[in-house]
Amino acid sequence: MTLEDFEKSLAEDQDRRRERSDKDRRHRDRDGDRDRSKDRSSRHHHRSSHNHRRHSSRSRERDNRRDRESRHRDNDDGHRHKRSRHSTDHGDDHENSHKRRHRHERDEEHSAPKTIIQEEPSALKRDSWMEAPSALDIEYVHRPDPNRVEESTKPKMLQADFELKIHDKELNSHLRDLKDGKALDDVEEEPAQHEVDYTFGDSGSQWRMTKLKGVYREAQESGKSVEEVAVERFGDLRSFDDAREEETELDRRKTYGQSYVGKEKPSGELFQERKLKNVVHRDPHEHTRDPAEELRAEGQGKVMGTEAPSSTTKLLDQTALNRLKAQLMKAKLKGAANAAELEEQYNSAAAAAISNRSESDVVVLGVQQNRMLAGSRNEVKPVDTKRGRERGLMEDNEDMTIEDMVREERKTRGQPGGEGARLAERIAKDGKFENDLEYMDDQASKLAKRVHRSEIDIKSATINDFRKMNRILDNCQLCHHEDTNTPPVAPVVSLATRVYLTLPTEPEISEGGASIVPIQHRTNLLECDDDEWEEIRNFMKSLTRMYHDQGRDVIFYENAAQPQRKRHASMEVVPLPYSLGETSPAFFKEAILSAESEWSQHRKLIDTLAKSKQGLGRNAFRRTLVKEMPYFHVWFELDGGLGHIVEDEHRWPRGDLFAREVIGGMLDVAPDVIKRQGRWNRGGDPRVDGFKKRWRKFDWTRAGYDQIDIDACSARNPPLLVSNVPTAVDDATADVNMFLILGALRNFNAGMHSLREGKWRGRPALGHDPQGKTLGILGMGGIGRNLKKKAEAFGMKVIYHNRRQLSEELSGGAQYVTFDELLSTSDVLSLNLPLNNNTRHIIGKPEFAKMKDGVVVVNTARGAVMDEAALVDALDSGKVFSAGLDVFEEEPKIHPGLIGNQNVLLVPHMGTWTIETLIAMEEWAMENVKLAITTGKLKSPVPEQVDLQ
Ligand SMILES: [Zn+2]
Incomplete structure (x- = not known):
């Protein structure tokens, strides 16, 4: 189809298409509504709406939660997933970097209540004052158990999900009561120093700094306190203070140069400072803080009232919970003064553990969802048809298990510098992305949390990704929509x-x-x-x-x-x-x-x-x-x-x-x-x-064999075969080529020009002999090889570059060199390559720059293989001594810079202009016709159609 036909069809189809696209849009909107109301649990993000702001998205999130929860209760099969309160509400990229291990107590799984187990990050580091032995001999902080590390590194995602459930027959009904909204606002201290899996200045750094700037800016614009905004955006002040530390560090590096590295990770000093400052302003209602902690750390760290309560609930695993309970019993037996407080502590820890469950995800995956997945994790296989490739279509890959995906996801977690990039990626995946800072900060934490959630989130993220990409592709004004055979909206x-x-x-x-x-x-x-x-x-x-x-x-x-x-x-x-x-x-x-x-x-x-x-x-x-x-x-x-x-x-x-x-x-x-x-x-x-x-x-794009659109010919059914007359012209063309080489080397043009002007010889620069000069042939086809023989008769050394290196026999001993070598070592450069999309302007400004000073350039191929304007510049600058041209970019128009330059030998495309050659060409053409009629094949099909014969 020619361009014009294409345009015509475009114009014809436009009305119909507009109509259809309107209909589609309406249809899709309806679908979207239905989806929203029906299928919430399987997705976290819906169709883009510019009105989504923090509150609406939060409330929807709550709805989702409830939805999931109810489904969770109904569902007593194995497809249960947990999502901890901690990671949900507290999660930004810092918090997610905690490598929280999910521990599985095998022996308890079948017997005891399936209580929530969430262990402290084993890599967690505390300040020494916090690690000191308690005067009361009470383990109020769960210490990481080194023996457990191995166990927890095993991929146990599914098992981990069970751990967050309460068995239906759970006898301690108060646990469920607590979970149902009666959970205490258990605020406890955050250790100032903690492990983060990023380092200052890594690739995620700019995201964190952006977020930080956003806090200051919003605080300034809204008149709210920085802390208030920070809690909103970062989830808690410690992460905010970590970012502040990083900012200071980056400033220092900037001041002292890149070699300066003060610290790699947050030390917690700013957060610690904040804790100290906040002693005075402690919230009187904060009754669940650790009493033992206060005894020992009197006047030191106080719990921050500003932290989002739910985000700071410490989640203890079953073992830690049991240990705490044992201490409580001991204290009660001894009649210790702190027994009551311990009890409270235990209850809140238990409640926190239960409260995890209230946010757990239960989504049963169907084939339907599987089918919607796309991404790089092998969940799905690409549809390997042309259209599939172009649109990135996928089909279900049944081989990829959920565990596989989780494992895959985890592989990339915690890699140095990876956090920010992944955050960016997750934001990019969000279906309702909005390009403003508020959105990003709001969504960033939510999206980042997905890594910590159950595997379904990975899936829904992928679903979102796929949907978003599909939506973008469907609405793309620059795409050719093959499914409907609709050309781009753009002309x-x-x-x-x-x-x-x-x-x-x-x-x-x-x-x-x-x-x-x-x-x-x-x-x-x-x-x-x-x-x-x-x-x-x-x-x-x-x-x-x-x-x-x-x-x-x-x-x-x-x-x-x-x-x-x-x-x-x-x-x-x-x-x-x-x-x-x-x-x-x-x-x-x-x-x-x-x-x-x-x-x-x-x-x-x-x-x-x-x-x-x-x-x-x-x-x-x-x-x-x-x-x-x-x-x-x-x-x-x-x-x-x-x-x-x-x-x-x-x-x-x-x-x-x-x-x-x-x-x-x-x-x-x-x-x-x-x-x-x-x-x-x-x-x-x-x-x-x-x-x-x-x-x-x-x-x-119209170029090719004398303006024939080979692709269009090939596409026709049956294909329209095209032939050319390749070798008949070799001798004649190579002769002109040699003539141009000699004429340009010897600077004949200037002399001949002067003669006709009546100035006899004029003052031409002295020429050069061909003997001993290196002739570089670009394109060692029939003409190139013919030229080689002729040039050698004049004592020239021949090197060549070609798409493929020729056999020794074909090349006749000419040395094969790289394109760059050809440019840099030739005294005379001869262009003998066919013109196509890959060779157009193959010689241009950068190529001239690589040539020897005083090089001679000769072209008998096609004008457009060389950038004529660049040649004129190179001639003017003296880089090119002289040129001999039989062909021009816009024949019969010739660049004024060439016409006006006496050093250039110009011939008006006369390469094949001889009686003998024209006869040979005609005979060849007749032969092609004859063969086409008698055998259906051509004597010399164009290279593009060789396979069609
Ligand atoms: Zn597009």
């Missing part, structure tokens, strides 16, 4: 194999711009593979030429600052007046430097242009930035520009505003235009025709 003005060109949404910041878009839904351009990049570059080159033709400069940018939105990646193409093109780097540099907060850990500016010139060439962008990080990048030239890692995407201007503001500022665009960021409307974009007209002669 397709030029379609290559993997990448297409569209127009930016209106209002455009600079009239006549374009967007380069990968056909596959990539979330940033770094995800694109080599083939896609090849096409992106081709579009960049051809667009640059088009805008130059219009007397304009051009810059390209990609805004990938909001990865969690998973938007379809695109490169924006913005034409600028030449005068502004030169100053645009300065504009962007300034804007980036002032864009982000002062605690940035990355270098703010990544100069990919410099890197491209320092040898990274066309790979500068792809090798310098990382796709995992949010970034912004602007290209001032084909191979590079300025990049920036976006540290705090919430401070980064929303949507595309950053680039629009910078460019709008340069162009003096009205602020209301800058701020409006539109969407595409299906069909009828009045800009398309004009753009296509201007673009047509630069449209590289």
Whole structure:
């Protein structure tokens, strides 16, 4: 299908599609409502709504809890899951980093009440004053038992779930009463120092710092106290103080340089300080604190009234609970004064243990849910059809057990620096993500908690992920929706194999711009593979030429600052007046430097242009930035520009505003235009025709065998076979090639030109002999090999580069070298390769830079294998001594820089312009026709169709 047909079908289908999409939307909304009311327990997040704020989501969470709970009671099978109160309400990424071990008492499982067991983190470190032996000989703190570590490391997720249940026949009915809301507000002290599984300044650091900043900002804006906000956002003040410690540490590192490392982990000093300060303001109602603790630590640490009570409940495992009970009995027997308090302590601990259960998850997994899973954990298998690959479709993988998934999840937990990245990932997975700080802080803790919850949460996170991705794909304006055979909403003005060109949404910041878009839904351009990049570059080159033709400069940018939105990646193409093109780097540099907060850990500016010139060439962008990080990048030239890692995407201007503001500022665009960021409307974009007209002669996608669309021919059923006439022209073309080599080396053109001007020889520079010079042949096909023989007759040494190294016999002893070697060692470079998507502009600015000074360049292949403008520059700078050209990028138009340069030997595409060759070509063509009719096969099919024969 040609581009035009494609457009036509687009226009025809548009109304029908609009109608259908409306219907779909209504349908989906209904589904969503039904889902919300019916199936809560299987999911934690519903369809996105911008009205979800903290309260609504919390109350829904409560609902979910109740829902689950009731189901849990009804359900006496093995599919029980727990979710501890601790991890639920207290969980932010710090708290989750506690490696809380779930212990399983095998012998109790079948006999005794299945009481909640939640052990203290065994890695927990306490200050020495807390570890000191008690004067009362009472173990009020459960000490980690080293023997237990081994046991608890076994994957026992399912068993752990049983532990949180109360048996139906539980005799101690008061336990259940306690659980049902009568649990004491058991507030007990948090040890100031505790184990966290991150280190200061690791990759999660920026998230924690963002959160911290958010606390200060909200406190300032809302007038609430910092502590109040901190508890809301961090769940408790200790985590908040840990973050403050980290902030101080990072500040110090900044001041003293990267080599300075004061501390790696929070020492708890700030929290300790806070405890001391708060002695005075202790809440009088706080009656459940540990009396023994107070006796010993008089005047030291006091319990903080500001902490969220539920989050600080210490959960003891069965053994610890039993031990506590034993102490209580002892105390009672002895008639000790603290017996009453011990009893209270025991009761609250028991209650806390029970209260775990009130939040446990019970969700029975069906095939239905299994089917909805997607992700990298093998829960599901990718659907390996073309459409499946493109849309990331999955099918159920029955082999992946829940335990497998949990194990998989755990593998990544606790890895150095992993916490922040995973937090980011979990946020990215959230179906109702909203791009604001409040949302993030609210959700971050909730999402982070999932790691600690039962395995169902992992599943629902994955379900959310899958649903979100599906929703994004369904609504993507840049995707071709294959299921409905719907082209993108955005107009397709030029379609290559993997990448297409569209127009930016209106209002455009600079009239006549374009967007380069990968056909596959990539979330940033770094995800694109080599083939896609090849096409992106081709579009960049051809667009640059088009805008130059219009007397304009051009810059390209990609805004990938909001990865969690998973938007379809695109490169924006913005034409600028030449005068502004030169100053645009300065504009962007300034804007980036002032864009982000002062605690940035990355270098703010990544100069990919410099890197491209320092040898990274066309790979500068792809090798310098990382796709995992949010970034912004602007290209001032084909191979590079300025990049920036976006540290705090919430401070980064929303949507595309950053680039629009910078460019709008340069162009003096009205602020209301800058701020409006539109969407595409299906069909009828009045800009398309004009753009296509201007673009047509630069449209590289139309190239191929004399403008034949091979793919379209191949796609037809039966395929339309295409042949060319490959070898008949070898001799004639190689002859012209040799002529051009000699003429360019000897600088004949200048002399011949002077002669006709009546100036006899003029003052041509002295030429060079071919003898002893190295001829580099790029493309060792029929013509290249023919040329080799001819050049050797003139005493030249021949080296070559080809897609594949030729056999010794074929190459005739010519030395095979790499592309770069060919560029750097050839005295004369001859282009003899076919033109296709991969070879277009294979010789451009960076390639010229790698060549020897004073090199001679000859082209008899196709004009567009070389960037003509770059050749002109190289000739002007003296890098290239002379050139001999039989072909041109836009025949019959010739670049004025070539016409005006007397050192260049130009021939108007006469490579095959001989009687003998034309006869040979005609005969060959007739032969092809004859064979096609008699045998159905062609004598010389084009390489793309070799397999079709
Ligand atoms: Zn898309």
